[in-house]
Amino acid sequence: MITATGVSLEQLNAASAHDFVAALGGVYERSPWVAAAVAGQRPFAMLASLNAAMVAAVRAASPEQRRALIELHPDLAALRIGNLTAESKSEQGGAGLDALSESDYARFQRLRDAYRQKFGMPFIICVRRHTRGSILRQYEQRLQSSVEAEFDAALAEIFRIAALRLSDRVKATDELPVTGCLSTHVLDNYDGCPARGMPLTLSEFSDDGARRMVIETVTNHEGRTDALLIGGRPIPIGHYELRFDVGYYYARRKIPTADPPFLQSVPIEFSVAEPETHYHIPLLVTPWSFSTYRGS
């Protein structure tokens, strides 16, 4: 019943209990019992109710069951060893965890060993909400937590992972609040109009300062990009650079400026802290000035 394009909430409500569990058994890592526990509560009017019921089922389970659920998650650094579920594999690849350098790999190994020694469980984090840098910072911060707080933190991450997986595979009239988006808008204050044809790039910084290009595009006649810079997913927590080719834009429009132009490639560096919200980063520009702000 699950296909590449997902299943509808309507279909899930109408399915046999067996098919329901087959469809949603992987939402909680290797733990189809969570889906089974809520099958009898159907029909669900909204995806949010289904998600809430599954969260409640986990919370109602015994401490041993919850501990087991945690234990069934792979270590982050397990990637090279190869025993990941398909879901975990795709999620962890997104943050570049499948392409760690030797030194990063060693750093992750050390964190994993320290974490397991202190807490006796694997480190769980919803990878799609993070960049490599923010994972490392989270790892180091959470190593300072108490055992009780960390148990709760692990469950909270599991709920985030599960909500994203539900959102990926079930179509419904409502949407879970698991995605954010990143957009820009360029206004030309020299001519009082949207800046059309402004080339721009979005890059993500890793913690060592290296940048990885996320997207390269150009503004349309509204001064916006045809597609969101990031959309339909959480915006990974991390540090970014938007870079606008202001020099090219004004040269092509034959606006007389200095030689070389005062503004050529204009970078805007900013950080994302809330992956499920809207980050709108406009640029107001003339050949001699620019400004930006967190918009909406």
Added chain:
Amino acid sequence: MITATGVSLEQLNAASAHDFVAALGGVYERSPWVAAAVAGQRPFAMLASLNAAMVAAVRAASPEQRRALIELHPDLAALRIGNLTAESKSEQGGAGLDALSESDYARFQRLRDAYRQKFGMPFIICVRRHTRGSILRQYEQRLQSSVEAEFDAALAEIFRIAALRLSDRVKATDELPVTGCLSTHVLDNYDGCPARGMPLTLSEFSDDGARRMVIETVTNHEGRTDALLIGGRPIPIGHYELRFDVGYYYARRKIPTADPPFLQSVPIEFSVAEPETHYHIPLLVTPWSFSTYRGS
């Protein structure tokens, strides 16, 4: 009579012709005849008149003399060979020409050979007005000139070099218009006051994108820097980055923002085209916005 701290115009006016030429013989490269030609016109009321007289003496000389003056200037790439005057050595070191990579050195050699072949003279440029990148661009542009235009261009550069040398060594009540300055000012629009204690750096980009830090400093209680970022000299034509540690500034002031803060290290990239003017690059900032412009 020339000392580390220079000579006064008054002293030059009162000196013997011999001492006058001894003091200013190096203003035009290996060409004390220029100083000798104007010694009889003393007294000079202003440094500008002395400078103008020396320029006029060069213009009044025969074409052969002017050609010889040009020929007496070292090639830019001569630096490694070692036959530079003290003046040339210090000037060319400033643009990093004494630390060229092998490939840059080879590029300069090729340009030198092409230039000499076309124009039959060394390539002359007032190095203190340039960064390595802008020298290379000038070199390539001027290779496209006609022989006549390039002869004039070489003389114009010689006049710039001479004016800077005069300005360096002669104290007078007036100043030659051979210096510019670069300044900044940080205003905190969150609290409506100057931003005190904002760390910042100024870096210069070379043409290959590498950056070289020019200065690292912090704003004072007026939101300005105690000293000009660049001052008392031409601002080398080139591409720069001012970078402000906005995240540190607001964290120290305990302003609640996001974690990580939306703005942390804020770069402003700009280019200098007119070395003898004032570039004022302010930053208006809140934890969620910033703007900049070419000020005054």
Added chain:
Amino acid sequence: MITATGVSLEQLNAASAHDFVAALGGVYERSPWVAAAVAGQRPFAMLASLNAAMVAAVRAASPEQRRALIELHPDLAALRIGNLTAESKSEQGGAGLDALSESDYARFQRLRDAYRQKFGMPFIICVRRHTRGSILRQYEQRLQSSVEAEFDAALAEIFRIAALRLSDRVKATDELPVTGCLSTHVLDNYDGCPARGMPLTLSEFSDDGARRMVIETVTNHEGRTDALLIGGRPIPIGHYELRFDVGYYYARRKIPTADPPFLQSVPIEFSVAEPETHYHIPLLVTPWSFSTYRGS
């Protein structure tokens, strides 16, 4: 067939010629012959084709017919005399022409007499595109025109009036480009979010500096207004003031500022020159700064 809610293009295409002319006979002032001239060209796929056909019919008519069409328009100042068509009455009331002071009325009378004496026809202007001030300026400018140019100008205004009337009464899948809109958006750069609950007013200035409030409203949770400030019609050419109660906004949010606050009621004055476009006038604000620009 014409009702308060208009007629559809489909109905017009299907109607008898008689009904078609009855429905559109008033589009050109007292000149049903224009509608009659295009009835045989039906069906019209789009409203734009119907409008273009009626324009073409006027252009194809004899000079005497065009002159007669012009003559059938009422003088602007005829308002008090009372022989207006219903369409003209509603249009002219919008610009406040039904409430002229004695001195304004006298000024209009003088302009009317001078215009008729020079051009031998009434002064025609598409009133819905204007404020009282811009009508007076147009009147005075067009009095300087040549007879030929003014004949064309009168026809151009008639085409604008007709397109607006068509747009008002005919529903179609396309829209004639006869409307503009005016919007705002308030961003709080102090907290990095949309400014919700910011009271604001839009006023229109008349030429004597008096202001007439157009709308009083408050921003919603997106920092926008629920309805466009002006929409669904041309924005009258003229001078406007947007005024934001920034002091109230920050006081209600308990942001500590000065007493009295540096910014209280913040006015933005701007002019509209192109009634059929979008004017977006955002406000970026903190307790100590604000900026605005023509956005999109």
Added chain:
Amino acid sequence: MITATGVSLEQLNAASAHDFVAALGGVYERSPWVAAAVAGQRPFAMLASLNAAMVAAVRAASPEQRRALIELHPDLAALRIGNLTAESKSEQGGAGLDALSESDYARFQRLRDAYRQKFGMPFIICVRRHTRGSILRQYEQRLQSSVEAEFDAALAEIFRIAALRLSDRVKATDELPVTGCLSTHVLDNYDGCPARGMPLTLSEFSDDGARRMVIETVTNHEGRTDALLIGGRPIPIGHYELRFDVGYYYARRKIPTADPPFLQSVPIEFSVAEPETHYHIPLLVTPWSFSTYRGS
């Protein structure tokens, strides 16, 4: 010894006790005993020490003496009756208290009666720090105070009045912190340079919304005004408007914009809360945008 141009601290230090008291007897209203009390402490190295000594003498006096000092001050509304000292007359005229309308005069009378009934003394305020509107607000606020608090408030105002009078008439190497200033700076972000020749006005609003022009001027080649807009005195607490003729500026420079221009007369309304500080209100402008902030 006192002349139109004042007396020097040096002269005061060298004078006889009699002359000293004659020179400074009016610093505290009709109370030469304050000057007499500090004559023996001479010499004063700085004006600040002289001022502090006089404040201390008042504080050291008996409650009856202090009460008497307060009583010797005229009521604000006494202006029409005519028994003011020269100092009081000039101070109160500055806030327009010599030109009250009948209704304002009646309002002041009512406040005076209520104040005297509650506190048994005249209402004292340092008029030069206020506009008419802020005096009325102060009057109404202080009517709510306790008797003890109001006694202290009256003395605090007396100390402010005295410091301003000292500052007016005594020349010293130091200055009392009793003055502020108001300045502007216009930057043209269209051309990246200071806006030269921008006409501007500064007006003060009274509490009924009427405005009184303070100064009308034009920016110089640095985009500043030749003189401070307000300087050498406290900036009266109140509400102001700076208004810039942006439309004229760009029209004169032949910058093509809309007709009418989007920005013509640009107002900035702001309030002054701290009369002894620097208010710098810049304008950054293009034909399509502007911004302002409290600068420094």
